[in-house]
Amino acid sequence: MHDDDFVDGESNNNKLFSRGAAIYYFGSLVFIAGIALLILGSALIMFFKLSYTSELQEILYTVISIAIGIVLILLGINLMMKQTKKRYFIIILSVISVTVSMFLFIRNYEYNWYYPLVSYVFGLYVAGFLLLLGNTFAGAIMWIIGSKPGFSLGPVEDEEPAHLYTDEEIQRDIEEATRKSAEAAVAELHFDMDEAPEDILAVHVSQTPKNVTRVRDKITEVKSLGQTLSPGATEKWGSVGIEKASMALANTLEPKKKLRKGFFQRIKEKYFNKQPKKESKEKIKNKNY
Amino acid sequence: MAKGLDIGTMNIICAEKDKNDIVFTQQRNAFMELDSNDLTKTMLDISKVLYIERKDGISLLGEDAFKFATIFEKEARRPMTHGIISPREKEAIPIMKLIVGEVLGQPKKQNEVLYISTPANPIDTDLNVLYHKKTMEMLTKGLKYDTHVIDEGLAVIYSELSDNNFTGIGISVGAGMTNVTLAYLATPLMSFSIARGGDWIDEQASKSTGMPKEHVTATKEKISKLSKEVKMGSVEGALTIYYDALITYVIKNLNRKLAEITPPNVAFPVAIAGGSAQPEGFFDLFEKRLREANLRVDLAKIKHVKDPLLSVARGCLIAARTQEEKGRQQYNQTQTPTQTQTKSTQKKKK
Numbered sequence: 001m002h003d004d005d006f007v008d009g010e011s012n013n014n015k016l017f018s019r020g021a022a023i024y025y026f027g028s029l030v031f032i033a034g035i036a037l038l039i040l041g042s043a044l045i046m047f048f049k050l051s052y053t054s055e056l057q058e059i060l061y062t063v064i065s066i067a068i069g070i071v072l073i074l075l076g077i078n079l080m081m082k083q084t085k086k087r088y089f090i091i092i093l094s095v096i097s098v099t100v101s102m103f104l105f106i107r108n109y110e111y112n113w114y115y116p117l118v119s120y121v122f123g124l125y126v127a128g129f130l131l132l133l134g135n136t137f138a139g140a141i142m143w144i145i146g147s148k149p150g151f152s153l154g155p156v157e158d159e160e161p162a163h164l165y166t167d168e169e170i171q172r173d174i175e176e177a178t179r180k181s182a183e184a185a186v187a188e189l190h191f192d193m194d195e196a197p198e199d200i201l202a203v204h205v206s207q208t209p210k211n212v213t214r215v216r217d218k219i220t221e222v223k224s225l226g227q228t229l230s231p232g233a234t235e236k237w238g239s240v241g242i243e244k245a246s247m248a249l250a251n252t253l254e255p256k257k258k259l260r261k262g263f264f265q266r267i268k269e270k271y272f273n274k275q276p277k278k279e280s281k282e283k284i285k286n287k288n289y
Numbered sequence: 290m291a292k293g294l295d296i297g298t299m300n301i302i303c304a305e306k307d308k309n310d311i312v313f314t315q316q317r318n319a320f321m322e323l324d325s326n327d328l329t330k331t332m333l334d335i336s337k338v339l340y341i342e343r344k345d346g347i348s349l350l351g352e353d354a355f356k357f358a359t360i361f362e363k364e365a366r367r368p369m370t371h372g373i374i375s376p377r378e379k380e381a382i383p384i385m386k387l388i389v390g391e392v393l394g395q396p397k398k399q400n401e402v403l404y405i406s407t408p409a410n411p412i413d414t415d416l417n418v419l420y421h422k423k424t425m426e427m428l429t430k431g432l433k434y435d436t437h438v439i440d441e442g443l444a445v446i447y448s449e450l451s452d453n454n455f456t457g458i459g460i461s462v463g464a465g466m467t468n469v470t471l472a473y474l475a476t477p478l479m480s481f482s483i484a485r486g487g488d489w490i491d492e493q494a495s496k497s498t499g500m501p502k503e504h505v506t507a508t509k510e511k512i513s514k515l516s517k518e519v520k521m522g523s524v525e526g527a528l529t530i531y532y533d534a535l536i537t538y539v540i541k542n543l544n545r546k547l548a549e550i551t552p553p554n555v556a557f558p559v560a561i562a563g564g565s566a567q568p569e570g571f572f573d574l575f576e577k578r579l580r581e582a583n584l585r586v587d588l589a590k591i592k593h594v595k596d597p598l599l600s601v602a603r604g605c606l607i608a609a610r611t612q613e614e615k616g617r618q619q620y621n622q623t624q625t626p627t628q629t630q631t632k633s634t635q636k637k638k639k
């Protein structure tokens with residue numbers, strides 16, 4: 001195996017020809033054409049009922065279809081794979097070899113098809129075929145054993161990890177880590193607040209009128225907040241506390257229910273609401289008529 | 290005795306219990322500098338205002354700074370901006386220390402429990418509130434209080450949503466920021482803030498109408514109702530537009546943040562408080578926009594807060610009293626076994 005067969009990402013990119021989507025689609029077309037020719041050749045065998053006694057032209061068409069079909073299949077597969085410079089050279093060499101052999105076969109089959117020409121033509125074709133086959137095999141093996149796949153299943157794109165993190169997720173993670181770090185730093189921080197600034201000479205606060213508001217409020221929320229934050233903890237006789245906490249939880253979990261309107265509220269809405277009254281169905285009907 | 294302190298960009302409000310009442314002490318979070326001379330000092334002493342004498346002049350503090358700013362046609366400076374200590378004001382911390390000390394007073398006992406409100410981390414700016422939180426905590430600890438910190442949005446929930454077992458969405462529309470918290474059984478599931486509030490409305494309205502910002506702020510605080518029918522070119526019209534824009538912005542961000550969590554499948558009530566939520570019509574507008582928004586959670590009622598300005602301080606006081614109660618119970622629990630032990634030993638001796 002050559003050094004350039006296993007290369008790291010960067011050098012690999014340098015050594016590889018730039019491959020676009022076009023070459024992949026071209027390879028697919030070549031592959032399909034090869035399949036079509038192979039099917040055609042197989043069909044011709046059955047159509048002509050090929051045997052030793054068959055017409056020369058029948059044998060010629062059938063052999064050409066099958067021989068070119070097989071080579072095109074291998075060529076198509078090779079074109080769909082990532083290739084190095086050397087492998088492209090091998091492909092070109094094998095294509096030339098097969099083309100020359102097929103040209104000689106077509107030109108000489110009917111009238112000059114004798115040995116040693118047959119050996120030369122057959123040898124050229126087999127050499128080209130084996131080169132392509134070997135190249136395909138090498139590519140497939142590299143794809144299997146290499147960590148970097150050499151088998152391109154589509155237009156070449158950047159490899160991506162299995163789990164994709166969005167920019168927002170990454171940003172959030174960074175912010176979270178920064179926040180935790182800053183919080184830890186702040187917790188350790190100690191301010192020296194005892195000393196007054198040197199430039200303050202005197203503070204006049206004694207007779208400052210304050211804006212004071214006095215509101216009658218027993219703040220009963222204190223008890224319920226304590227109960228909610230630590231349910232059951234404030235009650236010495238246990239079950240009562242648990243019941244209270246359960247009731248609190250049940251009230252919260254209770255689905256949204258319509259508030260029951262009081263008697264005065266209903267009277268207010270009925271007689272003093274400024275919104276236009278809903279028209280009765282009969283009135284609407286009359287209007288429509 | 291426990292206290293709650295709402296440290297806002299515009300106001301610093303202390304709440305404390307006095308028999309069957311809650312007493313709210315309020316002071317503007319602002320200061321203004323004047324040249325020092327005997328005449329000025331005499332005038333200030335007669336007026337009984339809060340001020341400090343410096344080597345290079347006089348600084349008026351609190352509400353008076355605002356009043357005198359109007360008289361002298363100067364701009365009152367603010368120790369806080371966008372909900373946190375202003376990095377542009379060098380004297381922010383000593384000024385705030387004085388105002389906070391003035392509002393809070395001395396603790397009535399050693400390690401009196403104090404809950405202070407702080408903003409949650411903003412989502413639309415790269416401001417970080419950690420330093421502000423720590424500074425405020427240390428500043429009040431320096432006054433010998435046992436200080437705890439609570440999100441503004443959670444304080445609103447504690448204050449307004451007790452009927453719903455402290456489950457719901459608490460929104461505090463302050464001057465510098467708008468804070469939002471979603472809590473379930475008093476436990477916050479999501480908290481964030483937006484670096485837009487009353488000041489943003491003032492700025493936008495000021496730019497639109499060409500009026501000075503102080504004038505816009507004064508109009509906003511006097512405005513009786515957010516109305517769509519206003520005089521052409523009036524500040525009221527601009528204020529209505531930007532209130533609407535702020536509400537929409539808050540709701541959009543709330544919906545965006547709700548997508549990041551999986552809240553329990555319950556209907557959440559909403560309570561909206563804060564100094565900038567005071568104009569009449571604000572709640573109706575907010576409710577309308579909330580219902581239109583198709584939030585990712587089911588909404589129950591939208592609670593009309595009775596006194597939006599004092600709600601956060603009240604929530605802090607509730608948290609402080611609860612903490613105090615909890616401490617008292619823990620103390621009693623530790624004391625009771627010791628007392629029984631002493632009684633039994635006394636009996637044995639007899």
